[in-house]
Amino acid sequence: MEAETAAKRARESEVAAAADGAGEQAGISAVIPGWFSEISPMWPGEAHSLKVEKVLFQGKSDYQDVLVFQSSTYGKVLVLDGVIQVTERDECAYQEMITHLPLCSIKDPKKVLVIGGGDGGVLREVSRHSSVEQIDICEIDKMVVDVSKQFFPHLALGFEDPRVSLHIGDGVAFLKNGRRLPEECSRGHLRCSDSRFLRSSRSCSGAVREAVLPVFKGSVNYAWTTVPTYPSGVIGFMLCSTEGPSVDFQHPVFSIEEDEYSTKSKGQLKFYNSEFHTASFCLPSFARRVIEAKAN
Amino acid sequence: MEAETAAKRARESEVAAAADGAGEQAGISAVIPGWFSEISPMWPGEAHSLKVEKVLFQGKSDYQDVLVFQSSTYGKVLVLDGVIQVTERDECAYQEMITHLPLCSIKDPKKVLVIGGGDGGVLREVSRHSSVEQIDICEIDKMVVDVSKQFFPHLALGFEDPRVSLHIGDGVAFLKNGRRLPEECSRGHLRCSDSRFLRSSRSCSGAVREAVLPVFKGSVNYAWTTVPTYPSGVIGFMLCSTEGPSVDFQHPVFSIEEDEYSTKSKGQLKFYNSEFHTASFCLPSFARRVIEAKAN
Numbered sequence: 001m002e003a004e005t006a007a008k009r010a011r012e013s014e015v016a017a018a019a020d021g022a023g024e025q026a027g028i029s030a031v032i033p034g035w036f037s038e039i040s041p042m043w044p045g046e047a048h049s050l051k052v053e054k055v056l057f058q059g060k061s062d063y064q065d066v067l068v069f070q071s072s073t074y075g076k077v078l079v080l081d082g083v084i085q086v087t088e089r090d091e092c093a094y095q096e097m098i099t100h101l102p103l104c105s106i107k108d109p110k111k112v113l114v115i116g117g118g119d120g121g122v123l124r125e126v127s128r129h130s131s132v133e134q135i136d137i138c139e140i141d142k143m144v145v146d147v148s149k150q151f152f153p154h155l156a157l158g159f160e161d162p163r164v165s166l167h168i169g170d171g172v173a174f175l176k177n178g179r180r181l182p183e184e185c186s187r188g189h190l191r192c193s194d195s196r197f198l199r200s201s202r203s204c205s206g207a208v209r210e211a212v213l214p215v216f217k218g219s220v221n222y223a224w225t226t227v228p229t230y231p232s233g234v235i236g237f238m239l240c241s242t243e244g245p246s247v248d249f250q251h252p253v254f255s256i257e258e259d260e261y262s263t264k265s266k267g268q269l270k271f272y273n274s275e276f277h278t279a280s281f282c283l284p285s286f287a288r289r290v291i292e293a294k295a296n
Numbered sequence: 297m298e299a300e301t302a303a304k305r306a307r308e309s310e311v312a313a314a315a316d317g318a319g320e321q322a323g324i325s326a327v328i329p330g331w332f333s334e335i336s337p338m339w340p341g342e343a344h345s346l347k348v349e350k351v352l353f354q355g356k357s358d359y360q361d362v363l364v365f366q367s368s369t370y371g372k373v374l375v376l377d378g379v380i381q382v383t384e385r386d387e388c389a390y391q392e393m394i395t396h397l398p399l400c401s402i403k404d405p406k407k408v409l410v411i412g413g414g415d416g417g418v419l420r421e422v423s424r425h426s427s428v429e430q431i432d433i434c435e436i437d438k439m440v441v442d443v444s445k446q447f448f449p450h451l452a453l454g455f456e457d458p459r460v461s462l463h464i465g466d467g468v469a470f471l472k473n474g475r476r477l478p479e480e481c482s483r484g485h486l487r488c489s490d491s492r493f494l495r496s497s498r499s500c501s502g503a504v505r506e507a508v509l510p511v512f513k514g515s516v517n518y519a520w521t522t523v524p525t526y527p528s529g530v531i532g533f534m535l536c537s538t539e540g541p542s543v544d545f546q547h548p549v550f551s552i553e554e555d556e557y558s559t560k561s562k563g564q565l566k567f568y569n570s571e572f573h574t575a576s577f578c579l580p581s582f583a584r585r586v587i588e589a590k591a592n
Contacts, residue, residue, distance in 0.1 A: 045369030051341040073341030234530015282575035
């Protein structure tokens with residue numbers, strides 16, 4: 001699995017100061033004093049805001065601004081360059097879906113590569129799979145790992161698995177430098193992309209699918225899930241496989257929620273289940289038409 | 297079908313003024329000057345905001361505050377007592393799903409009662425069904441109907457269907473006053489409720505299901521869909537039938553998207569399709585556990 005979780009959502013966001021321009025301090029948005037507001041040119045004309053109880057960490061790494069705050073109703077929140085990455089309350093939706101959608105679609109995955117995902121949440125979920133022997137993670141920003149270990153121990157516990165090897169560096173360089181691709185890469189790749197239902201079709205998955213097709217010559221599929229604190233409450237996933245035996249991503253071959261090892265090691269799954277897996281590939285009519293048009 | 301669309305989302309919302317308390321004018325939230333912010337005790341600690349281009353209407357009916365504004369990216373927006381009801385951009389998700397989930401689950405529906413839904417969007421969707429002979433709508437607030445006719449003609453066109461009879465009044469009184477229930481009421485009832493995935497279980501559908509069970513002794517089901525401008529991007533529907541032949545709501549018996557009459561009268565569906573219908577009943581694990589616990 002190649003999960004580009006670091007690119008979770010585009011980082012080109014910028015906080016557009018409101019008319020009064022007041023109240024900008026401690027990394028908190030100017031638009032609602034005492035609240036964090038996610039505003040971006042990617043989703044213009046709207047903002048989602050969380051009430052801030054306390055700023056817990058604020059730093060500037062070599063790559064981005066890193067912010068952790070205690071929200072009043074979503075628990076602790078990790079923000080990179082103004083974009084919410086995880087909240088304690090709804091992180092399960094993202095982490096479980098991006099992990100188990102690909103891993104439950106192939107039989108006995110053994111080696112997994114995660115690109116990005118420095119908070120550790122995906123590692124925690126990968127660790128539920130007893131067949132997995134080796135988990136490599138390549139995260140460019142060490143500060144993300146350190147901050148997660150300090151403030152999000154229930155995510156960072158993913159690093160504690162003895163099968164995990166952490167590589168700090170650029171994911172593309174990691175692959176280009178002759179590191180052998182995990183064998184799973186020849187079977188099931190996963191690429192995550194932000195998809196916004198009910199916005200313009202250009203921001204739908206059609207464009208992403210078009211870009212992905214020349215690279216992955218096997219199955220190319222689109223699934224989605226709800227994550228309340230992401231813009232529009234939705235995030236989409238591209239599920240792709242390279243040449244070789246085709247992968248039927250929509251119908252899982254392994255039921256992780258019935259696996260004793262999974263439950264024993266990490267407790268019950270909160271979000272993912274096999275039925276929801278299959279349903280997550282069903283799309284509203286307008287989105288289906290966009291994807292079908294691009295495919296033809 | 298009894299669709300309580302007027303109760304779309306609870307009206308007990310109140311705009312919590314921010315620290316500075318400035319900027320409250322023309323019904324626009326105080327918290328972001330020039331923006332409308334939906335803030336409610338129902339979903340504390342978060343706010344969703346839309347940038348306002350122009351306020352088009354502001355009134356106070358006998359029942360509620362009515363606001364229409366032109367947003368910068370979601371088209372025109374209808375707000376009742378501070379709660380977004382519809383935006384031009386994403387209204388299709390709500391209207392199509394709340395209508396076709398029940399009507400496609402039973403064979404040849406003939407009489408339909410809509411309680412609430414004064415914007416006309418549900419009527420527009422009901423009108424796609426050629427089998428329907430009579431459509432009654434009971435809306436308590438005439439101002440909602442008038443405002444929709446003025447500002448949302450693509451919703452209010454639902455009133456133009458000759459099968460529609462509009463009754464201005466209280467829905468409960470309408471039923472109590474001896475009005476004969478449409479025959480569909482004995483087969484498929486629909487009740488809409490707001491459900492917020494990933495919030496506390498008390499706000500999940502379990503409580504609603506518990507309240508509904510003593511009334512509807514047939515099938516009681518829960519489905520959901522994404523609507524970007526509703527809090528958390530999700531809304532849930534209770535689909536219930538009374539005693540009699542059981543209704544398998546999850547598997548539609550009629551494919552509205554393949555129906556020529558539907559397309560000819562109202563154009564292609566934007567959101568609903570049969571596959572998405574079935575998928576909308578699949579729930580994340582935590583929600584499934586809540587519902588199963590309440591059922592036992």
